[in-house]
Amino acid sequence: MTDHATDTSPADRGYLTDKGFRSWALTLDHKRIGVLYLFTTLFFFLVGGVIALLMRLELLTPGPSLMNDHTYNVLFTLHGAIMIFLFIIPGIPSGLGNFFIPLLIGARDVAFPRLNLLSYWVFIGGIVVILASLVSPMDTGWTFYTPYSAKTGAAVATLSFGIFLVGMSSILTGLNFIVTTHRLRAPGLTWMRLPLFIWGMYATSIIQVLATPVVGITFLLLAAERLFGVGFFDPAKGGDPLLFQHFFWFYSHPVVYVMILPAMGIISEVIPVFSRKAIFGYRAIAYSSLAIAFIGFLVWGHHMFVSGMSPVAGVIFSFLTFFVAVPTGVKVFNWIATLYRGSITFESPMLYALTFIFLFIIGGLTGPFLGALATNVHLHDTYFVVAHFHYTMMGGTVMGLFAGLHYWFPKMTGRMLNETVAKLAWAVTFVGFNATFFVMFIMGYHGMPRRYAEYLPKYHADNVFATAGSWILAVGVAIMFANFVWGMLRGEKAGANPWRGLTLEWQTPSPPPTENFEEIPTVTDWPYGYGKKVVCR
């Protein structure tokens, strides 16, 4: 990562000037820490992706072919745990968030730079512990439901502790961002002038700070169950396995919004820039982020309609669940309305942003099937759920991340990506994604349960289709990453503001100097003042 270019003079390399291991490992620069996070999380994205490909390969035939059932169970656990804990949760918040929050609010760094570095190394520590648990790999699924997780021979206590550390890193990062947003905004940058990415990240950080400790204590209790024989979740000792599920989802449902809100923030930045148009409904988008974060804390029970929880609780959770749809819908409508009478160009960031909206609509509209009780009973724990959350998480969050990576690549590296290759990668990814996951909706309604190493022959054709799709998807992602590498080494020089954006990060050179801005800018207007003023805000 130190080898960005050979043909640039040191003066142009901004924060990338210093080389060597120490200058990265001990850096207090939020940009470098952001880059470290991005490399780490993207690496685990590729690892999780390769595991997914192996799983799809195994599912090419109904019976066991490549591996035995246990190996398959280990793989889907690793795929889930890696993608959730090591990629999606830290990916945008800690990676792009670290890099761009101070730049977007006109600050020199985050509020607590040392804490920021510490949280990165806690994250790495967590990863090391998680890797150590591979001596007897997990086969519990990423949900760790008890009592299976208390009984299996796998290294559950080790993994729990690793995830506890990763969660701690997530808490510290969220805390840092909340304080940064409150205290370090440039002069004149009022709350109503904040870029929407900041609003999304602010809501995200609140969830991280308030929800993560609950999963932390849950995993500690799970570890205590295995190490000391306490029995909070073990019915044989008077404990209650449903208590674990309540705790688990009290965190893991809000954390869904930790994954999606930052991506929504990216989309809110990209759409105005490439349609040269003021964002429509700024306040609605900003407040809906907070609304989603708030409602997100009240709906965890919709993961448990068939768990044995009382039907009354099910009805209440179902009712509350539907209210997440409203602020989410508002965002989608606002983005689309922003396009109206715009002057739109389709550079790669915009293509990914539009893809986000397209796929996220599908993911979002399949949500009510799972929120409604009658259909949930049938669809719960089937491939319908798998399809739904891949449309929101991969079609949503990951496309948002790709949009952000393409959008901010010039700022981070000072170089441009090859636009033709980027578009090719986009097209292949788009086709591959839909081929892989859309068919899973159909499989799911026909009853194929998830987490099945083997399946009935009647689902064979659908699975072959999905597996073929996964190869196309892999090719698309491979092209994209090749383009990233090429862009970093050989890309055209970018200049300070290749997309002609109005947010503050574009008002400083690419890559930015260590201090971000030569002089802290004074803000006089919101960052979406494209086009001709019709009405004054």
Place this chain on the structure above:
Amino acid sequence: MNTLALFPDQAARSTGEVDAVFLFIVAVGLFFFFLTQGFLIYFAIRYRRRRGEPEEETPQITENGILEFIWVVIPSLLVLAIFVVGWWGYRDMVRPIPGAMEINVTARQWLWEFTYPDGRKVINELRIPVGKPVKLTMTSTDVLHGFFIPDYRLKQDILPGRYTHLWLQPEKTGTFVIFCSQYCGTGHSAMMANLVVVPPDDFARWQKGPAEGAGGESLAHRGEELVEKSGCLACHSLDGSRKVGPTFKGVFGHQVELEGGSSVVADENYLKESIVEPNAKIVKGYPPVMPTFKGTLSDDDIAAIIAYLKTLK
């Protein structure tokens, strides 16, 4: 290629309703799908700018109160409607059916065991008569499992240490698959059973035939023996009279007043709890003196006793 059909088989009560709810949400979803994607794609094409073309100055439209009001209110109403139809459909699925035949289901890694009222036990095959309601009382001996019949649109998780229920109302004869839907370890995907729905005559004949399982003695009968042997009758009467503890007569399914003012319905879970954790819920007006039978009575024993208590109307 069965999945080319729109729906899986509709083979029991409320499958039609579930599919109707599904279609309703599909209709709402398609409406929004075409509305949003339509505008998205239309705007993207209509307002595109080709490379090299000059940038047109765009109007700064930032808010529109009426439009935003509409797109908050209409989706809110529609999701409320979805919630309500989902709730109704669900109410019908979980509503108890009077006169149902009771079958106990024990899930363990990785097989299903079905125990009939006459004590007959069958592994991995649930045989029931068409048109007759069935109540499944399910528990697990080890980890979580899930009972799932796609053709019935029914699913319920199964937990160790407590009972969960499902009501079946089969409307078609045939063989249907029962999946384990809750991940339960290595053999999860192989944990399947057959639901065999036969005409009532065939079922009666099958019931008279030689027992395949360890049966022979009816569940309630075994429960009666256990109640006598375990000394329950010293404190609990069978005829409704008051002894040290409340009577067994008519206890199942009745509202029980507890110390502290609350009340519960005496269902399987309550009875089981009263046997293994007698002091967790004290019946109003009775002393908390019953010893625990945890460890003395096995899960199978408790199931038998509950079956017996159900017969004491």
Place this chain on the structure above:
Amino acid sequence: MKGGAEESREERSYALDTARLGIWCFLATEVLLFGGLFTTYTVFRLRYPDLFHTEHLKLNRLLGAANTVILITSSLTMALAVAAARQGRRKRLRLFLLCTIVLAASFLGVKYLEWSDDFSRHLYPKTNLFFSLYFTMTGLHGIHVMAGMGVLGWLLARTRKGHFARASRTPVEIGGLYWHFVDLVWIYLFPLLYLVG
């Protein structure tokens, strides 16, 4: 990051406010961490009232009460330490920090006696749900006390080097808030475990 030693008064109070906001966010996560345990306590207490009643009698109330007094006193000395830092009185600051650390150590000492007594009577975390909760809650709290002692020790070491005269008292204030939180948790734990039957 910070340039020279010359920090203006505004910058100092700005840094303090920033740090305070940070520690409050952190304490919010701590509340939720313990909140999970308190929820567990509530769930099982409602389910097994008798078990909780009979088992809690096996705890040593006297030692628990002594520990409560010790921790409340340590909160007082910590508050005095913060006041001393505000006034820039370094000697007093060091004295009260030391008092707080000693009190914290004696709390852990009493805890050690209690636990070894429990073990000698064959009361372990796996004995039953009440003792699972007792050991988990006091154990997690004990870890926090140790972490607090670490923070206080670090503060003491730095005062020795001559930091935290009036110029920058932020770390002392932050450490104080954390220490009060640790005490507060015990104020809830003591009645829940030792007294409420």
